[in-house]
Amino acid sequence: MDGSAVVGIVGGAGWLGSAIATRGLSAGVLSSKSLLIISSRSPRGNRFANWPEIVWTADNEELSRRADIVVLSVRPHQFRDISLNLEGRLVISVMAGISLETLKRRLNADRIVRAMPNAAAEIGRSYSPWVATGNVTASDRLFVSSLMAACGEEDEVGMEAHLDYLTGLSGSGPAFPALLASSMLSHAETAGIPSHVAEKAVRGVVCGASRLIDSDEFMPNSTVESFLNYRGTTAAALHEMIRAGFSDAVHAGLRAAALSVADMTASADKPAG
Numbered sequence: 001m002d003g004s005a006v007v008g009i010v011g012g013a014g015w016l017g018s019a020i021a022t023r024g025l026s027a028g029v030l031s032s033k034s035l036l037i038i039s040s041r042s043p044r045g046n047r048f049a050n051w052p053e054i055v056w057t058a059d060n061e062e063l064s065r066r067a068d069i070v071v072l073s074v075r076p077h078q079f080r081d082i083s084l085n086l087e088g089r090l091v092i093s094v095m096a097g098i099s100l101e102t103l104k105r106r107l108n109a110d111r112i113v114r115a116m117p118n119a120a121a122e123i124g125r126s127y128s129p130w131v132a133t134g135n136v137t138a139s140d141r142l143f144v145s146s147l148m149a150a151c152g153e154e155d156e157v158g159m160e161a162h163l164d165y166l167t168g169l170s171g172s173g174p175a176f177p178a179l180l181a182s183s184m185l186s187h188a189e190t191a192g193i194p195s196h197v198a199e200k201a202v203r204g205v206v207c208g209a210s211r212l213i214d215s216d217e218f219m220p221n222s223t224v225e226s227f228l229n230y231r232g233t234t235a236a237a238l239h240e241m242i243r244a245g246f247s248d249a250v251h252a253g254l255r256a257a258a259l260s261v262a263d264m265t266a267s268a269d270k271p272a273g
């Protein structure tokens, strides 16, 4: 993949598509100078104000004619309305639950990558696993890895089943600490803590813990063990959370996400009609 490849992003004004586009542009992995074409059905907003040269189109046929690399970032159900011949192009799909096999059949493409960033892509803190079909070249891989690295950390995973599992874990993941934060916030408020203090306290816990988790020493099991052994207030809370089924709730949620991915994969695989 040389530096003059034209990249087209279908759905590039959406939540994830615009994050990938703007991170890629900021990192210099994407170039706005006639090398980026975006299609969308929603307003582009002012996120692209720094890159007035981007070519915008409402016509995906035009995008597919002009682009050497096509990123697909529409919602999985919206993919049903897309009919493109992407033979000879590198296709990068970030859609949840649309298999390599379905992409290959529907797009007549054979160089296909599925990547699964998450909502933290917009601040460059996503974890983005990806999986590629056999004929994806070394330079295609380099491009995908650079584009995903512009959004945070990335890894090529060998198996599509792992990508599907990770869709529910890391792809969906930013919502889970947010749920924990929301639950702590509502509890603090019922205890009468003023909301501006409660918000600051909860934000401090979640963001402070994130920094700890990011540090080299972090080992979740040994951290929990240390607090349990301390036998203080934290241990009292942890014992009760564990007894009330904290792990069971998290595991049930992750199973539900995996089932939802499997349902989406099966329904996308069915012929339309």
Ligand SMILES: NC(=O)c1ccc[n+]([C@@H]2O[C@H](COP(=O)([O-])OP(=O)(O)OC[C@H]3O[C@@H](n4cnc5c(N)ncnc54)[C@H](O)[C@@H]3O)[C@@H](O)[C@H]2O)c1
Binding pocket: 010, 011, 012, 013, 014, 015, 016, 017, 039, 040, 041, 042, 060, 073, 074, 075, 076, 078, 081, 082, 094, 095, 096, 116, 117, 118, 119, 171, 172
């Ligand atoms: N948002 C996330 O955190 C996240 C994480 C991982 C994967 N994904 C995947 O990314 C994909 C996009 O999700 P999103 O959250 O950005 O959704 P979104 O609704 O914000 O964006 C989708 C965009 O596609 C546009 N669109 C729809 N049909 C189109 C068409 N035919 N041609 C051109 N544009 C069209 C819409 O106008 C919209 O701007 C989904 O398939 C989702 O599974 C999202």
